[in-house]
Amino acid sequence: MTWQINALVALHWRDWNGEWVAFDVGSGQTHQMDTLTATILMLLETAPASQFELAMLTADALSIPNDLTFSTTLSGILDGLRAAGLIESLAQ
Numbered sequence: 001m002t003w004q005i006n007a008l009v010a011l012h013w014r015d016w017n018g019e020w021v022a023f024d025v026g027s028g029q030t031h032q033m034d035t036l037t038a039t040i041l042m043l044l045e046t047a048p049a050s051q052f053e054l055a056m057l058t059a060d061a062l063s064i065p066n067d068l069t070f071s072t073t074l075s076g077i078l079d080g081l082r083a084a085g086l087i088e089s090l091a092q
Helices: 035-046 051-062 068-083
Strands: 002-005 011-016 019-024 029-034 087-089
Touching: 002 035, 011 035, 019 035, 029 035, 035 051, 035 068, 051 068, 068 087
Parallel strands: none
Antiparallel strands: 002 087, 011 019, 019 029
């Protein structure tokens, strides 16, 4: 499955020592997240990506292992971002 930022989402970012806040202009909502989640969302702002691609890009960006534990964590983060309306799957 390929993920992308929801077309209605426009984010403005702030970072306070690893605690990230993204304000969504479209909905008026503010979302607080950790560095891992923020990195994933910022990568998707750049371009749509599959979970496999996101795992590689995120692990590389944060210098963390791209292993089974990370894959499970990534799945949960993507589910949460989808539930919050920030991302959507790309129609294929």
